[in-house]
Amino acid sequence: MSSKSETKVVSRKEMTKAQWTLHMMNTHKVGYFMLAPFMILFFLTTVIPVFLSLYFSFTSFNMIETPKFVFMDNYVKMFLEDELFITALKNTLIFAVVVGPISYVLSFLVAWFINELPPKVRAVVVIVFYAPSLGGNTYLIWSTLFSGDRYGWLNAWLLKLGFIDSPVNWLKNTSYILPICILVALWMSLGISFLSFIAGLQGINRSLFEAGAIDGITNRWQEVWYITLPSMKPQLMFGAVMSITGAFGFGDVVTNLAGNPPQDYVGYTVTHHIGEYGGVRWEVGYSAALSFLMFLVMIGANLAVNKLLSKVGQ
Amino acid sequence: MSKRLRTRNHTVVLNRSSGGDAGITVFLVLLGAFMFLPMVYSFLQSLKPLNELFYFPPRFFVSKPTLGNYASLFSLMDYSWVPFSRYIFNTVFISVAGTFGNLVLSSLAAYSLAKIDFPGNKFFFQIIQKSLMFTPAIVATLQFIIYSKLHWVDTYIAVIVPAWSTSLGLYLMKNFMDSNVTTEILESARLDGAREFRIFWSIAMPMVKPAWLTLIIYCFKDLWQMSNTTLIHSEQLKTLNYAIGKVSEGTIARTGVSAAGTMFIMIVPIAVFIISQSNIIETMGSSGMKD
Numbered sequence: 317m318s319s320k321s322e323t324k325v326v327s328r329k330e331m332t333k334a335q336w337t338l339h340m341m342n343t344h345k346v347g348y349f350m351l352a353p354f355m356i357l358f359f360l361t362t363v364i365p366v367f368l369s370l371y372f373s374f375t376s377f378n379m380i381e382t383p384k385f386v387f388m389d390n391y392v393k394m395f396l397e398d399e400l401f402i403t404a405l406k407n408t409l410i411f412a413v414v415v416g417p418i419s420y421v422l423s424f425l426v427a428w429f430i431n432e433l434p435p436k437v438r439a440v441v442v443i444v445f446y447a448p449s450l451g452g453n454t455y456l457i458w459s460t461l462f463s464g465d466r467y468g469w470l471n472a473w474l475l476k477l478g479f480i481d482s483p484v485n486w487l488k489n490t491s492y493i494l495p496i497c498i499l500v501a502l503w504m505s506l507g508i509s510f511l512s513f514i515a516g517l518q519g520i521n522r523s524l525f526e527a528g529a530i531d532g533i534t535n536r537w538q539e540v541w542y543i544t545l546p547s548m549k550p551q552l553m554f555g556a557v558m559s560i561t562g563a564f565g566f567g568d569v570v571t572n573l574a575g576n577p578p579q580d581y582v583g584y585t586v587t588h589h590i591g592e593y594g595g596v597r598w599e600v601g602y603s604a605a606l607s608f609l610m611f612l613v614m615i616g617a618n619l620a621v622n623k624l625l626s627k628v629g630q
Numbered sequence: 631m632s633k634r635l636r637t638r639n640h641t642v643v644l645n646r647s648s649g650g651d652a653g654i655t656v657f658l659v660l661l662g663a664f665m666f667l668p669m670v671y672s673f674l675q676s677l678k679p680l681n682e683l684f685y686f687p688p689r690f691f692v693s694k695p696t697l698g699n700y701a702s703l704f705s706l707m708d709y710s711w712v713p714f715s716r717y718i719f720n721t722v723f724i725s726v727a728g729t730f731g732n733l734v735l736s737s738l739a740a741y742s743l744a745k746i747d748f749p750g751n752k753f754f755f756q757i758i759q760k761s762l763m764f765t766p767a768i769v770a771t772l773q774f775i776i777y778s779k780l781h782w783v784d785t786y787i788a789v790i791v792p793a794w795s796t797s798l799g800l801y802l803m804k805n806f807m808d809s810n811v812t813t814e815i816l817e818s819a820r821l822d823g824a825r826e827f828r829i830f831w832s833i834a835m836p837m838v839k840p841a842w843l844t845l846i847i848y849c850f851k852d853l854w855q856m857s858n859t860t861l862i863h864s865e866q867l868k869t870l871n872y873a874i875g876k877v878s879e880g881t882i883a884r885t886g887v888s889a890a891g892t893m894f895i896m897i898v899p900i901a902v903f904i905i906s907q908s909n910i911i912e913t914m915g916s917s918g919m920k921d
Binding site for chain 1: 908
């Protein structure tokens with residue numbers, strides 16, 4: 317470490333652990349100054365809200381009166397009295413379980429398949445696949461394609477070809493809302509994990525493939541399993557976190573395509589439920605309990621999947 | 631077909647079955663069409679005159695392209711309550727101020743986490759890494775309570791300042807510094823007596839250009855497309871995306887205008903990405919999670 321203190325050079329051995337820590341804190345205090353502006357804001361906008369949600373989840377609070385301590389009432393209500401919550405939780409988990417893994421695998425497959433293309437061609441292909449997730453509200457085009465009148469693409473063609481007699485209101489029909497929203501979510505799901513995989517694949521040491529070929533790897537499927545995947549584990553972990561988190565934070569697609577609340581609450585997610593209680597009914601205590609539960613579910617899912625992925629190639 | 635793989639001094643032949651190649655090509659073409667055609671269609675919709683929007687059955691291509699939708703987007707905006715230029719100013723101001731602060735704060739924090747060995751360093755980075763595992767949107771109500779206690783609500787601050795500390799930006803920057811800024815150079819500068827802020831600014835920052843470009847793009851993209859109506863109520867503080875959403879709401883006759891508006895918002899991030907793709911991919915090279 318830097319020993320620019322002119323007075324005396326201190327060695328680790330002469331000090332207790334606490335003294336050493338204090339010494340390090342003092343020599344590197346500039347580090348705290350550099351970190352502080354970011355961290356203070358980060359605590360304010362992210363860490364404290366999480367702890368506040370834990371605190372308020374044990375209270376009944378309407379933003380005007382002082383919070384009243386109600387113990388586990390909010391959590392009990394969630395699972396025993398609030399049927400809508402059970403629906404929302406079920407929908408959220410369906411979305412997460414379907415969209416998360418599929419988008420993850422899709423991101424990897426596409427990144428892997430385009431990896432051997434010439435760089436210029438690859439750059440163009442990347443834009444083609446990545447554009448939907450960059451385009452913000454562009455996914456609203458899907459509401460034109462699935463529009464409920466006869467000018468919607470699907471309706472028009474089904475009518476013309478004689479499969480249906482009258483237009484189907486796709487985004488109000490309870491059997492189609494969920495599949496359509498999942499389709500659109502997948503459409504825009506080649507996001508940051510996709511880019512991370514592309515970079516990871518580019519970074520693999522080429523001589524590994526050579527060595528593999530000599531060791532008897534005969535096709536690309538063996539190659540990806542024995543060489544490629546284990547060599548890019550850090551990217552696989554990061555990509556998983558991004559895909560899972562993305563798959564949970566999904567309410568906007570449903571709101572913008574099917575409305576909030578959607579027909580018969582099909583596709584209604586916990587995010588909607590949090591907004592309903594936090595922003596509309598001002599039952600902050602209950603909303604906070606929902607937030608904290610979602611926080612635990614998301615962190616739990618991520619940690620579990622990371623644990624699983626750490627076993628790849630071992 | 632077998633594939634040649636070039637390494638530094640010779641080429642190896644890897645076995646690539648032609649059936650596999652064909653299958654992969656078909657897969658990519660189909661998936662690519664699924665991804666890209668809606669984008670193209672979005673664009674073509676914005677060029678269609680009103681009568682072409684109501685063909686039955688609808689057509690993909692446009693026969694008499696017009697910029698009319700873009701023109702009416704702007705003329706409709708003139709009737710809005712607040713001058714259109716105000717929405718543009720708000721979006722540009724929020725995007726620039728938010729992105730600038732994000733870049734400065736994240737880079738400083740990333741440098742201290744990556745290159746200064748202070749006690750607690752690993753702990754703070756663990757917090758950042760864990761926070762990638764949930765979306766802050768789920769605690770929006772609690773954020774609202776905090777911001778309103780601070781009197782941020784309904785000011786620019788409520789949308790700009792939170793954008794200054796995003797965990798993804800710090801995470802990417804820190805990892806990139808880990809692998810691209812060599813500690814030896816910093817150490818020799820330290821021995822020469824250079825101050826840490828100076829080392830950060832004139833030695834470390836020039837070495838991580840791809841990372842700051844990436845940060846700029848991600849932060850800018852999010853802010854550019856933002857239309858946050860919970861934190862901002864005053865019409866004169868609202869953003870372009872919000873205004874365009876309002877214009878295209880309503881009658882079906884606005885379909886074309888709405889497509890024009892979407893194009894207007896979408897084209898900026900896509901254009902920026904096209905220009906800076908190689909830098910972003912380079913940054914993602916060190917995005918992996920070690921742990």
